Amino acid sequence: MPGPHTINKYIPPLNFSPVISTEVSLYRSGYPMAINYSFIVDQLHLKTVVYIGDKADLLPEYASFLEREQITFVHIPMDSCRDEGINERIDEVLRMIVNVDNYPMLLHSNKGKHRVGIVVGIVRKILQGWSIASIYQEYGLFSGGMKDETDLEFITMFVSHLETYKDKLPKFVRM
Structure with a gap:
C-alpha cells in the first residue's frame, strides 16, 4: 500500500511519443518492457497494441501483461520496407488506424525508430497531408x-x- 509520500514513477517505453492526441490517442514507441507497464496502464489506457517487427514470439511477461490488461495485440511482421508484401501489411496497419474502435492505440517496433517511423511517416502523408x-x-x-x-x-x-468507413474515421484523418 503506497504511503502518503509515495510517488508513482511512470517510465514510458523507449522513443515514446504521442502521434495523435486529439479525440483519439495514437502513440509510438520501442518495445515496452516491464518497467513501462504501469505507465501504459495508468497513463495510456490502451485498447490496441500493434507491433511492427521481426520477432515472431512475444516476451512471455509482455504477453501476460497484454492478456491481463485485455489489450488487443496485433503483430505486423516486418523486417524492412523491402519485405515482400509490405504494402499490404502497411495497409493493414492503416485500416486499424482509421477505425476509432481501436483507440487508444500504441504502435511499436523494437527500438521505435525505423519500422514505426515508416508507418508514422505514411500516416502523416496519407491520412494527415x-x-x-x-x-x-x-x-x-x-x-x-x-x-x-x-x-x-x-x-x-x-x-x-x-x-x-466514414462512421469509423477519426477526426484527424484528412482523406
Whole structure:
C-alpha cells in the first residue's frame, strides 16, 4: 500500500511519443518492457497494441501483461520496407488506424525508430497531408539522425489502397 509520500514513477517505453492526441490517442514507441507497464496502464489506457517487427514470439511477461490488461495485440511482421508484401501489411496497419474502435492505440517496433517511423511517416502523408520535408524531419528525430534513405524513399513513393468507413474515421484523418 503506497504511503502518503509515495510517488508513482511512470517510465514510458523507449522513443515514446504521442502521434495523435486529439479525440483519439495514437502513440509510438520501442518495445515496452516491464518497467513501462504501469505507465501504459495508468497513463495510456490502451485498447490496441500493434507491433511492427521481426520477432515472431512475444516476451512471455509482455504477453501476460497484454492478456491481463485485455489489450488487443496485433503483430505486423516486418523486417524492412523491402519485405515482400509490405504494402499490404502497411495497409493493414492503416485500416486499424482509421477505425476509432481501436483507440487508444500504441504502435511499436523494437527500438521505435525505423519500422514505426515508416508507418508514422505514411500516416502523416496519407491520412494527415503533411509535407515530405516535415515527414523526413520527424523520421530523423526518432531515428537519432540515422536516416535510412530506403525508408524515406518508401514513404515518399507509398500508395495506399485503403478503403475507409466514414462512421469509423477519426477526426484527424484528412482523406
